[in-house]
């Protein structure tokens with residue numbers, strides 16, 4: 001794997017770390033990274049078990065999501081969402097994972113169209129440093145039609161880093177580097193786990209009253 005570019009190897013490392021967390025159940029998840037000084041990005045091949053590592057984990061695609069090299073690999077089914085981010089922002093890495101926690105949070109708060117967090121130290125990991133900073137994560141409907149899904153996703157992509165939940169599907173986060181994207185993803189998942197545990201404890205305390 002040493003023959004690959006620095007970015008390819010960085011994405012492979014992130015993929016291995018997320019696999020260690022067991023965030024790629026049932027072949028879910030897709031990851032991408034921009035190849036610098038080019039209009040292209042590497043993205044995971046579709047349908048693979050992302051816990052496994054091989055030289056054919058990623059392929060290079062253009063900003064329309066079309067492969068730019070001769071390959072038998074198919075780009076992720078959700079490549080269009082990655083193209084939206086790379087076209088609209090200066091983000092350099094996009095991570096999409098399905099976890100039980102992000103799915104349950106998306107269902108619990110889906111009717112509100114968003115979930116918000118305040119007064120958590122870990123919000124700083126998303127680049128918000130003020131004491132009263134709010135992290136607001138939009139929740140969109142999981143349209144099976146990917147062009148339609150990407151149209152609904154687009155208005156929520158305004159900054160160089162961010163996160164969007166797709167209801168009962170998963171989360172997509174992006175950042176200016178792989179490091180930043182992973183930090184935001186981990187902070188979001190931390191907050192989801194916190195919120196679910198808190199809701200559970202409150203319900204339990206309520207049942208004792």
Ligand SMILES: CSC[C@@H](O)[C@@H](O)C(=O)COP(=O)(O)O
Pocket residue numbers: 026027028029030044045046047048075076077078096
């Ligand atoms: C079996 S996971 C569902 C997929 O449709 C999708 O949501 C996903 O995350 C992985 O798709 P992929 O095409 O491998 O990138």
Ligand SMILES: [Zn+2]
Pocket residue numbers: 028029030078096098169170
């Ligand atoms: Zn998905």
